[in-house]
Amino acid sequence: MIFASQPQVNWSELFGNARAVDVEIGSGKGSFLLSHARLHPERNVLGIENQPRWARWIADRLARASLPNARVLCADASLVVARFVRDESVRAYHLYFPDPWWKRRHHKRRLMQSDFAGELFRTLEPGGVLHLATDVEARFAAMVDELATLPFAVARSDEPTPDGRPLTNFERKYRLEGRSLYYATFTKHRPRSGEIR
Numbered sequence: 001m002i003f004a005s006q007p008q009v010n011w012s013e014l015f016g017n018a019r020a021v022d023v024e025i026g027s028g029k030g031s032f033l034l035s036h037a038r039l040h041p042e043r044n045v046l047g048i049e050n051q052p053r054w055a056r057w058i059a060d061r062l063a064r065a066s067l068p069n070a071r072v073l074c075a076d077a078s079l080v081v082a083r084f085v086r087d088e089s090v091r092a093y094h095l096y097f098p099d100p101w102w103k104r105r106h107h108k109r110r111l112m113q114s115d116f117a118g119e120l121f122r123t124l125e126p127g128g129v130l131h132l133a134t135d136v137e138a139r140f141a142a143m144v145d146e147l148a149t150l151p152f153a154v155a156r157s158d159e160p161t162p163d164g165r166p167l168t169n170f171e172r173k174y175r176l177e178g179r180s181l182y183y184a185t186f187t188k189h190r191p192r193s194g195e196i197r
């Protein structure tokens, strides 16, 4: 049971430093999380994975890899972001191949519903970025539509990112299969000076 009075997470306490925080949602087997944390020791990286089996798998990998800037949390990311993440406290969200359930009957289980899009926006720092990738074109269009209702600058791409971020497990598999993949980044507008926030 979660009570409204429960405190929001203090990233500095969790990681033991005040570095910028990246959050990966739905980390699966954790390849991106580990590689990203290794490539960016100047950032803190949290993976949220709701399947205990995979969260444990990642925790084991993290323990072996000795990455002090990475953590994994086993929980529903939509709940965690809505209830426990402070306003403007996340530098980047990474949302890669989030929905294995793209059929109509699975609509309710989809992550990117309007409430969640709003929570991602609320918790991103000004200038912060949401990275999105999926292999389902219709889902991509729906997620872009959802996010486009918020003040984000949107950039679509045929490649993961210009800086060549590490691939995720699903991404590697889908690329080998020759599937079409869809990518976009959403950058939260910085308020202009004098603008009311």
Ligand SMILES: C[S@@+](CC[C@H](N)C(=O)[O-])C[C@H]1O[C@@H](n2cnc3c(N)ncnc32)[C@H](O)[C@@H]1O
Residues within 6 Å of the ligand: 025, 026, 027, 028, 029, 048, 049, 050, 051, 054, 075, 076, 077, 078, 096, 097, 098, 099, 100, 111, 168, 169, 170, 171
């Ligand atoms: C298709 S897999 C992709 C895994 C990884 N991102 C990749 O690209 O290899 C989607 C992952 O998201 C997780 N997931 C789905 N909904 C979630 C939620 N609400 N909160 C946290 N994790 C979630 C699933 O358990 C699964 O591991």
